[in-house]
Amino acid sequence: MKATVVDLKQSRQHPLLGQSDIRDLQSVIAQLIGEPFLFARLGYADELTLHFGTPRLAKHPRLRAKGVRYGSYLLGLCGSGWLIKSIPKDRLIIDDSQLELDPSLSNLDEQAVRSVFAEGELFRADTPVIAAKPFELKKAAGIALRLETADGSGIVILPAPAGHDDDELDHDSLPDWELKTPDGLLRVGSGLQWEWKSLPDEG
Amino acid sequence: MGQRKRDIREIRAIAAEFGIDPREFGDYIEECKSGGDRGTKNDRGDFTLSELRAKAAEYKETL
Numbered sequence: 001m002k003a004t005v006v007d008l009k010q011s012r013q014h015p016l017l018g019q020s021d022i023r024d025l026q027s028v029i030a031q032l033i034g035e036p037f038l039f040a041r042l043g044y045a046d047e048l049t050l051h052f053g054t055p056r057l058a059k060h061p062r063l064r065a066k067g068v069r070y071g072s073y074l075l076g077l078c079g080s081g082w083l084i085k086s087i088p089k090d091r092l093i094i095d096d097s098q099l100e101l102d103p104s105l106s107n108l109d110e111q112a113v114r115s116v117f118a119e120g121e122l123f124r125a126d127t128p129v130i131a132a133k134p135f136e137l138k139k140a141a142g143i144a145l146r147l148e149t150a151d152g153s154g155i156v157i158l159p160a161p162a163g164h165d166d167d168e169l170d171h172d173s174l175p176d177w178e179l180k181t182p183d184g185l186l187r188v189g190s191g192l193q194w195e196w197k198s199l200p201d202e203g
Numbered sequence: 204m205g206q207r208k209r210d211i212r213e214i215r216a217i218a219a220e221f222g223i224d225p226r227e228f229g230d231y232i233e234e235c236k237s238g239g240d241r242g243t244k245n246d247r248g249d250f251t252l253s254e255l256r257a258k259a260a261e262y263k264e265t266l
Contacts, residue, residue: 044229045210058227060266068230076226079208160208174212 022134025143028186028196029132029179031073036126037149038071048082048095050075050122050147050155052129053182074180075147080189081158086122087151123153136192142176143188159189214255221259223266231262 035052042048051071058068084093127149137144142159159176176189184198214232218225232250235241235258241248242255250258 041230043226044214044232045207047207047211047229049226058230059224060227060231060262062234062265063227063230066234068234070226074226079211174208174215 022136025134025188025194026132029134029145031181031183032075032129032132032147032179034128035071035073036128037123037153038069038125040122045079047079048077072182074178076178076180077157078174078177080160080176083156083158084122085152085154087153088124089122123149124151127151127153134188141191143192143194145177145188210249213252217252217255217259220256221263223259223263228259228262232258 032052038051038053038055040048040050051069051074053072055069055071057064058070082095085091086093129147130150131146131148133146134143135146136142137159140159140161142161144159145157146154147157148154157177174190175187175194178188179186184196186194186196188194214229215225218228221228232255236248242250244251244254
């Protein structure tokens with residue numbers, strides 16, 4: 001039997017060069033497999049975040065009073081595009097802000113989109129992740145992610161093509177997507193690079 | 204989508220400046236907006252950079 005062992009206490013930085021690097025990245029993402037889906041939420045600037053694992057209440061009292069929760073595993077899309085297959089909703093939902101789809105395909109207003117992400121309704125609650133596979137998206141020169149849950153739902157994260165996000169700020173300051181775990185932070189992109197940073201215990 | 208990424212970068216930079224959790228801070232801002240405490244950046248009630256800094260200080264003080 002062949003096996004890959006990844007020391008998650010060790011920080012690493014990778015330019016993505018080939019299939020072995022994809023496998024290395026996949027082995028880091030694999031810590032999400034088996035974790036139950038909790039909910040998805042659109043946050044500031046409509047950043048979509050998927051929460052998995054064990055829920056905890058927010059630290060700030062104003063948020064705690066509202067019952068705002070976070071998963072122990074956070075998959076943040078950092079403004080990248082996405083495509084979601086929701087079995088409970090019986091819908092394929094596509095973020096068309098990046099994909100520039102035919103407007104006739106998009107029939108959800110902002111309120112309807114937000115209702116799609118109401119807690120527990122996107123994927124079946126507590127359904128575990130069964131697959132999380134990164135792959136190179138050549139058109140965007142970036143790393144996409146396909147994630148599936150046991151209820152048959154799933155999400156594909158699509159990084160923006162190079163040059164799509166043209167501004168004067170530091171492009172390296174925001175990844176295409178990220179996974180925060182109890183052990184560390186995985187930042188993927190921009191471009192074909194990723195890094196894993198182990199985090200100190202929060203106590 | 205460029206604007207969305209710029210906005211996310213902006214709030215993360217301010218959260219880093221104040222040493223606070225960027226995601227919770229972003230949710231705090233959204234909670235403020237939904238409670239009627241809105242910024243002056245645009246008609247969506249978003250906050251300008253200086254307003255966000257004031258909000259970050261407020262968040263930190265009340266944490």
